[in-house]
Structure formats: C-alpha cells, structure tokens
Amino acid sequence: xxxxxxxxxxxKDGDISTPRECVRPHLDQDYSxxxxxxxxxxxxFEDPTFPAEPQSLGYNELGPWSSNTRSIQWRRPQEICPLPxxxxxxxxxxxxxQGELGNCWFLAAAASLTLxxxxxxxxxxxxxxxxxxxxxxxxxxxxQFGEWVDVVVDDRLPTRGGELCFVSSVQKAEFWAALMxxxxxxxxxxxxxxxxxWINEAFVDFTGGLDESIDLQLxxxxxxxxxxxxxxxxxxxxxxxxxxxxxxxxxTTPEGLVKGHAYxxxxxxxxxQNDRKVQLLRLRNPWGKVEWNGRWSDKKEQxxxxxxxxxxxxxxxxxxRAKARLCMxxxxxxWSLLDPALLAKLHVQQEDGEFWMQMEDFMRHFNMLEICNLxxxxxxxxxxxxxxxxxxxxxxxxxxxxxxxxxxxxxxWTNPQYMVTLREDEAGVCTLLVSLxxxxxxxxxxxxxxxxVIGFEIYKVPEKFxxxxxxxxxxxLIPGLTPACLSPFVAKRDVTERFQLPPGRYLIxxxxxxxxxxxxxxxxxxxxxxxxxTEIDYDIMADGCVFQESTLPGSLEEFSAHFKRxxxxxxxxxxEELQRILQQTTAKQSQLRxxxxxxxxCEQFLSLVDSDGKRTLDLNEFKQLWSKVKAWEHxxxxxxxxxxxxxxxxxxxxxxxxxxxxLNNQLVARLCQxxxxxxxxxxxxxxxxxxxxxxxxxxxxxxLDQNKDGVVSFTEQQWLQMADFQ
Numbered sequence: 001x002x003x004x005x006x007x008x009x010x011x012k013d014g015d016i017s018t019p020r021e022c023v024r025p026h027l028d029q030d031y032s033x034x035x036x037x038x039x040x041x042x043x044x045f046e047d048p049t050f051p052a053e054p055q056s057l058g059y060n061e062l063g064p065w066s067s068n069t070r071s072i073q074w075r076r077p078q079e080i081c082p083l084p085x086x087x088x089x090x091x092x093x094x095x096x097x098q099g100e101l102g103n104c105w106f107l108a109a110a111a112s113l114t115l116x117x118x119x120x121x122x123x124x125x126x127x128x129x130x131x132x133x134x135x136x137x138x139x140x141x142x143x144q145f146g147e148w149v150d151v152v153v154d155d156r157l158p159t160r161g162g163e164l165c166f167v168s169s170v171q172k173a174e175f176w177a178a179l180m181x182x183x184x185x186x187x188x189x190x191x192x193x194x195x196x197x198w199i200n201e202a203f204v205d206f207t208g209g210l211d212e213s214i215d216l217q218l219x220x221x222x223x224x225x226x227x228x229x230x231x232x233x234x235x236x237x238x239x240x241x242x243x244x245x246x247x248x249x250x251x252t253t254p255e256g257l258v259k260g261h262a263y264x265x266x267x268x269x270x271x272x273q274n275d276r277k278v279q280l281l282r283l284r285n286p287w288g289k290v291e292w293n294g295r296w297s298d299k300k301e302q303x304x305x306x307x308x309x310x311x312x313x314x315x316x317x318x319x320x321r322a323k324a325r326l327c328m329x330x331x332x333x334x335w336s337l338l339d340p341a342l343l344a345k346l347h348v349q350q351e352d353g354e355f356w357m358q359m360e361d362f363m364r365h366f367n368m369l370e371i372c373n374l375x376x377x378x379x380x381x382x383x384x385x386x387x388x389x390x391x392x393x394x395x396x397x398x399x400x401x402x403x404x405x406x407x408x409x410x411x412x413w414t415n416p417q418y419m420v421t422l423r424e425d426e427a428g429v430c431t432l433l434v435s436l437x438x439x440x441x442x443x444x445x446x447x448x449x450x451x452x453v454i455g456f457e458i459y460k461v462p463e464k465f466x467x468x469x470x471x472x473x474x475x476x477l478i479p480g481l482t483p484a485c486l487s488p489f490v491a492k493r494d495v496t497e498r499f500q501l502p503p504g505r506y507l508i509x510x511x512x513x514x515x516x517x518x519x520x521x522x523x524x525x526x527x528x529x530x531x532x533x534t535e536i537d538y539d540i541m542a543d544g545c546v547f548q549e550s551t552l553p554g555s556l557e558e559f560s561a562h563f564k565r566x567x568x569x570x571x572x573x574x575x576e577e578l579q580r581i582l583q584q585t586t587a588k589q590s591q592l593r594x595x596x597x598x599x600x601x602c603e604q605f606l607s608l609v610d611s612d613g614k615r616t617l618d619l620n621e622f623k624q625l626w627s628k629v630k631a632w633e634h635x636x637x638x639x640x641x642x643x644x645x646x647x648x649x650x651x652x653x654x655x656x657x658x659x660x661x662x663l664n665n666q667l668v669a670r671l672c673q674x675x676x677x678x679x680x681x682x683x684x685x686x687x688x689x690x691x692x693x694x695x696x697x698x699x700x701x702x703x704l705d706q707n708k709d710g711v712v713s714f715t716e717q718q719w720l721q722m723a724d725f726q
Contacts, residue, residue, distance in 0.1 A: 003547040005660075006702045008540040009713045022148070023141055026187065029152040031139040044076070044136030045154045050186040052156040058192025059446035072165060074156040077130060077175045080164065084130045086138075088174040096177045099166035102249075103194040105238070106184060107167055108262035109202035110177060111284060112236050115266055119374075122148075123206050124176060140183040143208035145439050145522045146391055151183040158191070166191060189443040199238030199262040201493050203372030207236065210387070210435045210526050211494045214369040216362075224279045224359055227369075228268055233387075236372040237265035239283070241365065256293040257365055258285065265369075266354070269346060273337060279359035280346075289353050296356040297332045373433065373526060387433070387526040390533035392418060395520045396512055399680020400649045400672045401665065404515030405489060406457060413478040414650055415511045416523075416665070417536035419461065423529045424503040433526040434458070435496040436487070436510045438519045453513035454521070455489035461505045469539065470662070471653045481507075489513045507536070540667065540719075542698035543660035550627040559626075563619050572616040575602040582629075582685070591637060592684040593645025601689045605629075608695055632691050635659055636684055646681040655687070661694050667723075697723045 025031070027049050038045045050056050052074035054064035062069055077084030096111045098104050113120050128138050139152045157178050158165040167181040184205070185191040200211035214220065216239075230237060243249050243260040251259050267282030280296060291297060335343060346356065357365075375389045394416045396402035403411035422430035436456050441449060459481045468474050484506060487497040510523050525533050552559060566581055567573050573581070579602040586594045608628070609621040617625060639655040640647055647655060649672055656663060663671070675686040682690065700722065701712045714722065 003544045004702075004710050005544045005546070006542050006698055006705060007711045008698075008701060008719060009711055010540070010664075010719060011713055011715050023150045024147055026149045026151045031137070031150055031152050034152060035133070035135055035137050038135035038137060039133060046136075046156070047152065047154040047186075050153060050182075052154070056185070056190055057158065058190045058195075060192060061195075062190070062192040071160050072158050073160070075159045075162075076136065076155050077157070080157070080159060080162065081173050083173055084175055085173050086129045086179075087176050088169070088171045097168050097170060099164060099168055100160075101166045101191060101194060102196055103166075103181075104250075105197040105199045105262040106181065106194055106202045107177075108199050108238050108264045108284075109206060109236065110167075110180065112203070112238070112264040112266060113206050116234060116236075119207055124180060128176075130175075138179050138183075140180050142184065142187055142205045144187070144205065145437065145520075146393055148208070149187070151187050153179060153183045153186055155179060157182065189446060193442040193445050198370060198492065198494075199240070199264075200370040200372055200496075203236045203238070203370070204437075204494060207372060207374055209236070209372040209374045210389070210433055210496060210524060212371040212373060212433060212435075212496045212498055214371070216366050216369055223363070223369075224268075224270075227265070227281065227371075228270075230371050230373070231268050234374050236374075238370045239263045239265060239362075239366045240368050240370075242367040252290060253365070255365060256291050256297070258290060261285070263366075269356075271338070271342065273334075280356050281359065281362050282354065282356055283362075284355075285353035291353060291355045292357055292361075294361055295332050295334055295358050298335075298355055375526065387528060388530050389524060389526050390420075390531065391522060391524040392416075392533070392535055393520070393522055394510070394535075396518055397669055397672070397680075398516045398518050399676060400669050402516050402518055403511060404517075405455065405511050405513050406483075408515045409479050411515045411650060412509070412511070413475045414653075415509050418508045418510075418523060418525075419505060419532075419534050419536055420508060420525050421505050421532045422501060422503050422527060423531060428502075429500045430503055430531075431528050432499045432501055432506075433496060434487070434499070434508060435494055435522075435524045435526070437494045437522045437524070439521060441493060441519075451491040451493060452517050452519055453489050453491045454510070454519075455487040455495055455513065456508055456510040456523075457483045457486040458499070458501075459507040459509070460484045461507050465505075465507075471538065471657050475650075475654070478509075535665075537664045538662055540664050541662045542694070542701075543662075546660040546695055546698060547702070549624050550631040552623065552627050552630060559623060560619060563622055567622075570616075572614075572618055573622055574616050575599055575606055578602045578605060578617070586684060591640065591643055591645055592633070594683055594685040597685045597688075601685060601692070604689060604692050604696070608692055608699075628691075628695075629688065632659065632688055633684075636687050644681075646677075646683045647687060648682075649676075649680060652682055652687075656691075656694075659691055661691075661698075663694075670720075693724075 029049065034045060046052070054069055057063075057069050057072065058066070060066070096107050096114075098107050113123065123141055125139060125141065136155050137152060138155060139150055141148050141150050143149075155175070157175075164178055167177050169175070169177050181191075181194075184202075185194055188194060198213075200213065203209060204211050214223070214226075216223075220226075227237065240262050241253075241257060241259045249260040253259065264284045265281055266284050269280045269282070271278050271280070283292070285291065338346070373387055375387055396415070401414050401416055403414040406412050420432070422432060424430065434456060436454055438452060438454055441451050444450075459478075462477075462481075465477070468477060484501065485497070485499045487495050489495075508523070508525070510521060512519065525531065564571065566577070568577075576599065579597050579599055582597040582602065583594075586592045586597075603615075605625055606615060606617060609617065609624040611621065635655050635658050636647070639651045639658070641651060649668065652672070653668060656668075671690055672680045672682070675690045676682050704712050
C-alpha cells in the first residue's frame with residue numbers, strides 16, 4: 001500500500017488589514033515625540049532624514065553640482081516674511097501658485113483638494129502654526145500603496161533672492177502649500193523627483209482613491225453624465241493638453257490654454273438656453289492666472305489675438321462698431337443671456353485662474369481627463385457615494401513571476417493572478433474599475449530607474465478552472481483563453497481602466513510589458529456593488545510518492561556489488577564519500593550542470609534515510625537515497641527543456657509537481673531565492689538539495705499529523721519557521 005500524502009493548511013495570523021485611523025510614521029519619525037522634544041530642549045527642529053542640503057533638491061538639473069542650485073538658500077518662514085502664518089483665513093484653491101519646479105500636476109491636485117475640507121484635513125492635519133508651540137516642525141499625511149503615512153519636515157525652505165523657489169501662496173505670508181510640497185518631495189526622495197507627472201498620481205496620494213484616465217479625443221457619448229456622477233461621488237478631476245515635444249511644454253494657445261499643463265475640474269453645471277441643454281465645466285489653472293478666453297470666459301480685457309470674447313475669429317484688423325462692443329464687454333457675451341440670479345451664482349470676473357468652458361470646447365481643446373474616485377480609504381464625509389474596494393500588494397520577481405505580457409506565451413502564465421466575482425446590478429451589468437500601480441519609482445529616479453511599461457488583462461473564467469489545481473493544468477489553459485477586456489500598457493505609475501461586464505467570475509493578470517522586469521505593485525479593484533477578490537494560489541501538499549522508495553534499474557546483487565566498491569572496508573558511506581560519489585557521477589554527464597555538491601548538501605541527503613543516527617549509510621539506506629537521486633535526476637532531465645543544465649522557475653514548478661510537491665506562490669519564490677543563482681536559475685545539485693529539503697519538511701509534517709487525517713495546520717509564520725524557509 002502506497003504511503004499517504006500530507007497537506008499543509010495555513011491559518012490566518014489574524015486580521016492584518018490596516019484600519020483607516022492607523023497612520024504609519026514615515027522613516028519612524030513620530031511627529032508628537034519630536035515636537036515635544038524640540039519644545040523641551042528649546043530648539044527648532046532640523047530634519048536629519050531630509051536635510052537643508054543640495055541632495056534634497058535633486059540629482060540632475062537640481063543636483064548638487066548644477067548651476068540651477070548655486071544661489072539657493074534654505075530659510076525658515078520668519079526669515080522670508082515678518083509674520084508668517086501656516087494658513088491665512090481658510091485654505092482656498094487660489095492659494096497654490098507654481099514656482100520654478102515642473103510639478104503643476106501636484107499643485108493642481110493640491111488646489112482641488114482645498115474644495116473638500118474633510119479630505120484636506122486628512123492630508124494637512126489642523127492645529128499647526130508658527131505661534132502656539134512652534135518648534136520648526138510640521139507634518140503631512142499621504143496615502144502610499146494601501147496605507148497612510150505621516151511625513152515630518154522642518155520648515156527650512158529653498159529660496160532664491162529671498163523668495164520661495166518652488167510652490168508659494170498668493171498670500172505671501174502663507175506657508176502650508178510650500179511645507180506640504182516639501183513633505184511630498186521628502187516622500188519621493190527629492191524636489192526634482194516631483195518634476196513631471198500626472199495629476200492623478202497626486203490625487204491618489206492625497207486621498208487613497210482610484211485614478212481613471214479618459215482620452216478626450218476618442219468618442220465617448222456619456223462623458224458629461226460620467227463627470228456629473230464623479231462630482232456626486234466627490235471625485236477629484238484634472239485635465240491636460242498633450243504636447244508634441246518638450247518645446248511645447250507650458251506654451252499658451254491663442255485661446256488662453258497652456259499646453260502640457262495640469263488643470264483642475266472643480267465644478268459642473270447644466271442649463272437650458274434657446275431650448276437646448278448647455279453643459280458647462282468649471283476649471284482652474286494652478287498658476288492662479290492665464291485663463292480661457294473663449295465662450296463663457298470671464299475675461300474683461302479686449303483680446304489681442306484676433307478673437308472676440310465669444311471665441312469667434314474675425315478677419316478685419318479694425319473691428320466694426322458692433323464687434324468692438326462685443327470685444328470690450330465685461331466678458332463672453334453668452335453670460336448676458338442668463339437670468340440675473342443664475343449669472344450671479346456662476347459668473348466670477350477676476351483673474352484667478354478659474355473659468356467656465358462649454359463641453360464641446362472642453363473636448364475640442366483638451367486631450368486627457370483624469371478622475372480620482374474616492375474610496376473608504378479617502379476618509380471623506382459619510383454622505384459621499386463610495387465604491388466597494390479590495391486590494392492586493394504584490395511583486396514581479398525576475399525568474400519567478402515576472403512573466404511579461406501575453407506576447408510572451410511561455411512565461412505569461414507565471415504572472416500573479418487574481419479572481420474577482422462580480423454581482424449583477426439593476427441594469428444587468430457590472431461597473432468594474434481596475435487599478436494597477438507600480439511602487440516607489442520616483443524614489444529610484446536618482447539611480448536611473450523610471451516607470452516600467454505595465455498593464456493588465458482580464459479573462460472570463462471557465463467553469464473547469466476551479467478543478468484545475470495543478471500548475472501544469474493552468475499553464476496549458478491560460479494561453480488558450482481570449483481576453484474579455486484589457487488595459488493599455490503604458491509607462492505610468494498608475495494604469496486604471498473602467499469596464500462594463502456581465503456578472504460572473506473573471507481572472508485579472510497584471511504584468512510588465514516585457515518579462516524579467518522587477519517591481520512591487522498594488523492591484524486594486526472597485527465596483528459599485530459588493531464583490532469578492534482573491535489571489536489565485538495553490539495548496540501546499542506532498543503526494544504519497546514523496547515518501548515511497550523508487551525502483552532502481554538492475555538487480556539487487558549488482559547494486560550490492562557496486563555499493564561494496566564505493567563504501568570500502570567499513571561498508572558504510574559517509575557524507576564526505578557521498579560528496580565524492582555525486583561529484584564524480586555528475587562530472588560524466590554534461591547536461592547536469594553543478595557547482596559541486598557541498599558537504600552540507602550531502603549531510604542533508606544522509607539525514608533523509610539515516611535511520612540509526614550514525615551519520616553514515618549502510619546498503620539499504622544508500623539504496624533508498626540513490627533511488628531518490630536517480631528518480632530526481634530523471635525528472636531534472638525531463639523538464640530541463642532547453643538542455644541548459646539549469647532550470648528556470650517555469651521548469652522548476654513543473655518538475656516539483658511531478659516529484660510530488662505542490663507549493664504555493666510564496667514558497668516557490670523563497671525556494672528560487674534560496675536555491676537559485678542571481679538569475680533565479682537552479683542547477684542540478686541545487687535541484688537535488690531543494691527536493692531533499694522539501695522531503696525533510698513534509699516528512700516532519702507527517703510526523704506531526706497526530707490524528708492521521710493527512711492534514712496539519714500552521715500559521716504562516718509557524719510554517720516558515722518550521723520549514724526553515726525564512
């Protein structure tokens with residue numbers, strides 16, 4: 001009767017989710033403790049982790065040897081103006097003005113945030129000032145890949161000629177925006193790391209929300225209702241105009257719009273005019289000036305580019321009397337057609353960077369709309385309509401699960417996989433938002449790292465998927481599936497797409513575009529109805545064949561004679577003798593690449609069959625061991641498909657399965673790190689050592705199975721400690 005197998009059941013270590021109220025101190029800097037320490041010592045805080053030195057500015061254009069940084073001086077607010085204030089009156093979207101840094105995406109998001117006091121209070125904790133208990137220390141909170149972090153900064157700010165170099169406020173004595181920018185720069189490694197980006201990146205970091213990008217040049221008939229719904233959900237929105245090259249960046253069009261610049265969408269309104277509906281969007285330029293001069297503009301001055309306030313171009317260099325009246329009116333003439341009460345509600349005549357645009361003009365002039373949908377992580381008011389959300393934190397590891405996109409059929413199936421179950425809503429379809437985010441890239445820019453090209457594909461899962469519990473079965477299934485939908489693959493931090501899908505179960509496979517590219521990632525799924533999201537993994541178990549002696553070719557007499565020649569006079573084989581036998585045997589076979597069997601490995605082999613504890617092998621023990629070694633050698637030859645003498649992770653997983661071992665993703669990753677080389681390739685002696693280790697571990701599990709039901713249970717930490725895979 002064949003021996004029974006053993007299954008390891010992992011127990012949850014407890015609820016590991018982070019409550020929304022829990023905020024992790026960034027770099028272990030506790031604001032309250034540092035603040036009290038400075039007050040007690042009577043000194044102003046100086047941050048050692050983000051010092052007032054050149055390396056905090058940047059690494060290239062703002063690097064220590066750059067001419068752009070030579071005249072920069074770090075000054076505290078009281079050295080810039082006589083009576084600095086953290087906030088003058090209330091925070092307003094007009095407070096934030098861009099400086100020398102190309103981070104309009106960050107500033108536009110910060111300006112939008114001021115419209116939502118509850119969100120703003122989450123990012124900018126209240127009660128900070130330059131008067132009561134001032135100690136030169138401030139703190140700000142940002143969402144980072146599934147958790148909130150509290151970032152501490154001192155108030156030494158980069159200045160040039162006594163003026164702030166980067167973000168500032170319209171009110172010169174106000175410093176919340178400059179300090180918030182410094183905290184965000186610290187979180188990302190430097191000020192220069194903030195140069196260039198997408199407004200949604202900051203939206204997500206300010207709220208924990210889900211970003212969504214919409215190409216305005218593609219037909220989208222329901223765009224205005226979508227924006228209206230986003231406003232109802234308290235979503236944050238930004239827009240931009242694409243540039244063809246770097247020379248177009250932040251150039252102004254004749255219509256008063258800035259290319260390559262991030263604007264905020266801060267309001268929406270629909271009115272009736274001449275028996276038709278007019279859809280308006282309220283926008284803001286974070287510069288605090290330079291506005292749209294077409295229909296619904298609030299510009300007072302006469303236009304100089306040959307446009308009247310209504311946006312219609314005229315040919316004459318000297319306008320007629322009527323046209324002159326149009327151009328010299330207080331603003332776009334369409335305002336005069338409104339009811340006075342509505343005019344007073346909507347129309348603001350001032351150069352504050354804020355303006356209205358009609359939907360048709362909006363779609364004609366702008367290229368990209370970015371929406372940040374709020375989630376429970378956003379800590380917004382309870383009246384907002386939130387999404388149901390789930391997330392997983394993962395990592396693509398070269399040689400393990402960095403399989404690349406579907407173009408790479410031999411490795412694509414190794415990518416992380418997640419199952420989402422969608423429930424039907426009133427319309428019979430489900431709205432699904434999927435967001436894939438790569439982590440910590442801005443911090444790596446100083447080391448030459450930048451955003452990888454990432455994306456994801458979604459497949460409708462066949463009914464037979466649940467019965468496919470083996471690696472080989474899923475490997476053969478996935479290449480034959482047709483995507484139900486997919487995202488573009490782009491070099492951005494966040495890739496988010498919205499889909500309308502029938503109810504059912506879907507497999508989400510996130511990946512880099514090319515295989516073997518490493519990065520940590522966060523996958524989040526949002527639906528309007530409740531859903532379930534689980535990571536696809538495998539059970540941990542060993543088949544009965546693992547504990548069964550294999551059959552050796554030839555007769556027992558032949559093997560006994562061979563053993564006598566190998567063992568010498570004492571008729572026993574020590575670890576040293578086993579090492580010599582294995583090295584000599586492997587050296588004769590070119591396909592079995594080996595670094596030489598270490599003595600530790602050979603002692604590990606002995607422990608598998610050494611029943612009497614003598615640390616040597618007699619005939620029967622050597623026969624048991626050698627039968628395993630030859631069986632494992634056969635498996636190695638069979639699954640070393642390219643005959644390289646080594647196994648990659650795809651070959652290893654299949655080989656382990658045939659050898660009787662079924663392992664979850666985490667354990668396979670640890671095995672690759674422990675037994676693989678720098679490229680995660682496993683040679684023959686490492687393969688044997690890996691199987692010997694697994695045999696030993698599962699043998700121990702069998703002995704712990706007290707009720708003999710074939711199942712043992714551990715917490716994840718207990719399992720890793722017991723298996724020695726930490």
